[in-house]
Amino acid sequence: MNIIFLGTIGIYHPVLAAHLYLGGQWADDHSRLAGWGDFSLEARGVPILVGRDSFGNQVYALGAGVEVAMTRKTIEQLIEVLGHSPDEVLIHTISVGPEKVLLFLYRAGSVRMLQNPINTVVSRLLRHEYPWLRKQVEEFKAKARFS
Amino acid sequence: MKIIYHCFGGSHSSVSAAALHLGLLDRQKIPTEEDLVRIPYYDKTTDADFGTIRYMGTDDAGNDVYVFGKKSFSNRYTAVLMGIAGILGEQDQLVMVDCMNRINWSMKVGGFTSRRLGLTMVGRPIVTWGTRQAFTQLVNLVEITRVKTLGNNCSN
Numbered sequence: 050m051n052i053i054f055l056g057t058i059g060i061y062h063p064v065l066a067a068h069l070y071l072g073g074q075w076a077d078d079h080s081r082l083a084g085w086g087d088f089s090l091e092a093r094g095v096p097i098l099v100g101r102d103s104f105g106n107q108v109y110a111l112g113a114g115v116e117v118a119m120t121r122k123t124i125e126q127l128i129e130v131l132g133h134s135p136d137e138v139l140i141h142t143i144s145v146g147p148e149k150v151l152l153f154l155y156r157a158g159s160v161r162m163l164q165n166p167i168n169t170v171v172s173r174l175l176r177h178e179y180p181w182l183r184k185q186v187e188e189f190k191a192k193a194r195f196s
Numbered sequence: 197m198k199i200i201y202h203c204f205g206g207s208h209s210s211v212s213a214a215a216l217h218l219g220l221l222d223r224q225k226i227p228t229e230e231d232l233v234r235i236p237y238y239d240k241t242t243d244a245d246f247g248t249i250r251y252m253g254t255d256d257a258g259n260d261v262y263v264f265g266k267k268s269f270s271n272r273y274t275a276v277l278m279g280i281a282g283i284l285g286e287q288d289q290l291v292m293v294d295c296m297n298r299i300n301w302s303m304k305v306g307g308f309t310s311r312r313l314g315l316t317m318v319g320r321p322i323v324t325w326g327t328r329q330a331f332t333q334l335v336n337l338v339e340i341t342r343v344k345t346l347g348n349n350c351s352n
Contacts, residue, residue, distance in 0.1 A: 094279065114269070
């Protein structure tokens, strides 16, 4: 089975949620987390493989910009169109408070020299969101019965 | 294989291309407004249809043909959906065809007026005129797609 944490910018809170799901802890330096702050990965648009859980499920992060709900709907339909069971890909939407700020910062990151400072700012912004991210991941685990 | 034609609203260019692919429109003859309006989903979608993959039919090679509207998501949406197909091991079974580069201003203005503003009486004649202008472009896109899928079907 595959698990996708879906959010506005895949390389930020969805990547963090995926790491939390995989048993990671909050650290102020996220630069070593697979996929974190990698603008080229986000630009490609493909799901970012973050790791594999103890059940052998592949865990991904995916960014959908402002169209998170529409993207989720399309992905769920595509899975059926391709003749697969919806259980093969579990999608969990991850949200944070400063979504619009993250979108703005991500766009500003088109200037390459700003990418590292932007990642630092986002890391600080998301520190305040940690309890909420943790809660969303725990809810997902409970729903998916992976405790 | 699954072939998905996509455009902004999933209502005009993608639907016309899918209709051409399925033989619902004659490739040799520019369609009339009546021919276009007879196509399922042509200029009939609502905002709720954005992101909805809709089945149009099965072509003579057995490929299922779908359409959908992705708003202004550009190529990113193709990457997302091909990525999902890759996760499922079905990348070779999915062909995404972007119709946005085959449309003209009349289709944009007419489509917006008809679907987003709800002024069908005003927008439909403009968008059908635009579709007729873009017809040879759409035929070309469909021919390229059919050749591509023919190659894939042969190799599978």
